[in-house]
Amino acid sequence: MAVDMFLLRELVVAIVLFFITRFSIQLLFKKPSRKLPPGPKGWPFLGALTILGAMPHVTLAQMAKKYGPVMYLKMGTCNMVVASTPDAARAFLKTLDLNFSNRPPNAGATHLAYDAQDMVFADYGARWKLLRKLSNLHMLGGKALEDWAQVRAFELGHMLRAMCESSKRAEPVVIPEMLTYAMANMIGQVILSRRVFVTKGSESNEFKDMVVELMTSAGYFNIGDFIPSIAWMDLQGIERGMKRLHKRFDVLLTKMIEEHTASARDRKGKPDFLDVVMANRENSEGERLSLTNIKALLLNLFTAGTDTSSSIIEWALAEMLSNPSILRRAHEEMDQVIGRNRRLEEADISKLPYLQAICKETMRKHPSTPLNLPRVSTEACEVNGYYIPKNTRLSVNIWGIGRDPDVWENPLDFTPERFLSGRNAKIDPRGNDFELIPFGAGRRICAGTRMGITLVEYILGTLVHSFDWKLPNGVDKLDMQESFGLALQKSVPLAALVTPRLSLSAYAS
Template identity: 65%
Template sequence: MDVVHFQELFSATVLFFIIRFFISKLLKPHPPLPPGPKGWPVLGCLPLLGSMPHASLAELARRHGPIMHLKMGTCDVVVASSPDAAMAFLKTLDHSFSNRPPGAGPTYIAYNAMDMVFADVGPRWKLLRKLANLHMLGAKDFGDWSPLRHKEVGLMVRDIYELSQQWKPVPVLELVSCALANIIGQKSISRRVFTAHGEESNDFKSMIVELMRLAGLFNIGDFIPAIEWMDLQGIQGKMKRLHNKFDALLTKMLEEHMKTAHERKGSSDFFDIVMGIKEDDGVALTMTNYKALLLNLFIAGTDTSSSTIEWAMAEMLKNPSILNLVQAEIDTVVGKNRRLKESDIPKLPYLQAICKETFRKHPVVPLSLPRVTSEPCEVNGYYIPKNTRLFVNVWAIGRDPELWENPHEFNPERFLSGKNANIEPRGNDFELIPFGSGRRICAGIRMGIAIVQYVVGTLVHSFDWKLSDGVEIEMEAAFGLVLGKAEKLKAMAIPRLEPNAYEDSSS
């Protein structure tokens, strides 16, 4: 065989093996999709979700498994309903599932995802997270503005005390939301949002509740993009109108804030710092980013925490023995001559257990904010296609009888001893992830836990609570992005501290 023929044969052989390699790769079957229900034509599994999607998906997971695939419209969706499944997606594959999918909420409410919650991971998102952690939500800075929280909670206590003297029922959610909005407002833009609870604060709260309700709906247009323009459910139109109201309010707040910047020399607030940064590593923030970030702070800082606090109070009114036990614990540590302080909380394990149990039984974000995978991947032997949307069913994990004994009971003692004693809601124990986990964990997790513990502790220490005659407590939930109580809690408060403890909000 001459050299030319040998070279031709060698080249042909190499080409043959290259072609066979790529054909084998193309023809090699990937692992199966996770199991899941069969859906309807065109709509897929959207009609199976019902009015309480978290509960419907939990029931489907009992049949199909903790990693479940659904076709919703034209979109692939995977739902994780166990701690191991959640850890696989949020820890092992965190990098792949780090972005949010497009949708009406990010587009029409969050300024086309120009905020911190819905933005894709990238330079702008990293800058917003860094600023929030450095100047508002990080451990050091959060501790520095503890006196502000103590004062605002004191003003709330004073309002409750005045209602108690008139023997009027306390609208718990309204008063708590008002206090939390004022805390966020003072830290972020140096102003109390409301000087008093009432019609103005109710309007603001109603706007937030409506926003969270709309953002939690499964919008058909999000899952069948070809018909998105038709807005069949009217969700997008409602979002646009609500966005305009919020935009006008946020614009006014930030414009007034800029006009008074000269008055805060040497005592800058959060937005003084943020708006003073013209550029960071090539990223320049705009007024749209500022408004989107302020909206994030008000939403995350008020509605989620106030709803959790309302659920905790409702459970204790339903279980008076729990209320008595936590009051006795706080009395031992604090006494009755002053109000509870945040620095007291580490000495109050039963109070902490009550808050953990509320996070478990009543996670206010029952389905974690969706993520989307940027590449195909495998999870526990299942194939997950590119652009698959991920939901973690936090509600289902918290009510799984294999994880929790008598999961439908409100039992704080489960966190004081036994297998659950060391579980914390901070994103590392996947049995309890009310704030999510991984790089997209809620930026305000530290504030969320501390505020819930502090306000719940203050309410039960400062007052005895009872329902008005003939009133029964209802525990039905209203679905949205936040799972709040359908019937808002109103209860009678009876002062239980020395009178001087109610006189000065700073005491």
């Protein structure tokens, strides 16, 4: 019995020593743990999905104050990192640009953008490059914008005359409806050689509603995107709505292309954008655009081209109506440079620094995309000493950067003067100054950046120069609440009374 007890004791000691030794060796040779960025722990299984709320850009900006400029969140089964300062944005969108040049899979790309067959959600590669090249050469680039300057002037003339009619009837002008109608017709003339809405009414308002719904639903944090195993359940009903909306857009786009094809023999003059795309569907790398790719591209151009620019113009007018002294100073500058006997022309903009400052200040405080369109890491990398795993989603909080008191003095105030002198005077919104990146930066910067800036400066300048503005009767203060989506909408659409301030002949052309 004594021998058995001795053997048993020795066996137990040996087993204990074995595990102690093995554990010590593992500790000795174990690779140092890779440190993830700080962030909230969230809930089991759901992670941080439950804490973002209805205004994720605001929540993430508040969380960044606690966790820092590079923040990690577990979103369902996915990793997500958020950049909340100019330096953090530069690290991801410039230093590591190539590693973050793809979009993560999501319901919006699948159900709205023809399964990512468009330019916005396509993988970085040959097809994306072909779509981007065609868009820049024939619609969005500098030379293309010059070529259709007359179209912009023509459609603005239509809009100004319609606003004059409203002023005669003392009717408020609903700004987003008016802008969508004008911009859709501008884009329609460039793409299809025709106005897509002949008269302002139910058809153009329905299109506006469809665009807003697309931008809103595509901006939702959809549970199925972050927990793919339960995506089929569509717990929030987001995907059902996307599928219905996609069918409506597909009918509209198919009709546009069919009518364009049928009218080919009757069209004379310079080929329009769709003509060029159809004739250059294949590149030297053997990449060929399908009809689905072309419809998806038109969807990008019509929706992003109208909604993002119109939202910035609406916010700018709302801020000026809330700050009459800014509107007065803009009028004074324009009267000195242009006078009141003609309309503002695009060539005047370079001589209107205060107007340009108003546009920049609006893009800072009310960026068209509050969270930069998501990207995903192709490989693991390191930022600010933190480990970023492969397949980590990236969001850049453009809204948060624009309202950061460490970046901007009195960021909640609307102060265009901040861009007229000092260190901010040379800041430009085209993606090189990371304090102000309303269109993003890097390879996946918004393809329509140049067009967006041109439209905002020209249309806003024309509206301000052409009219006196005041709130509708009975409205003492504007509701400046936001509505979250891919584009940052004003919760209550802006309506205002306008009075012509130029000579009558200025509105005739």
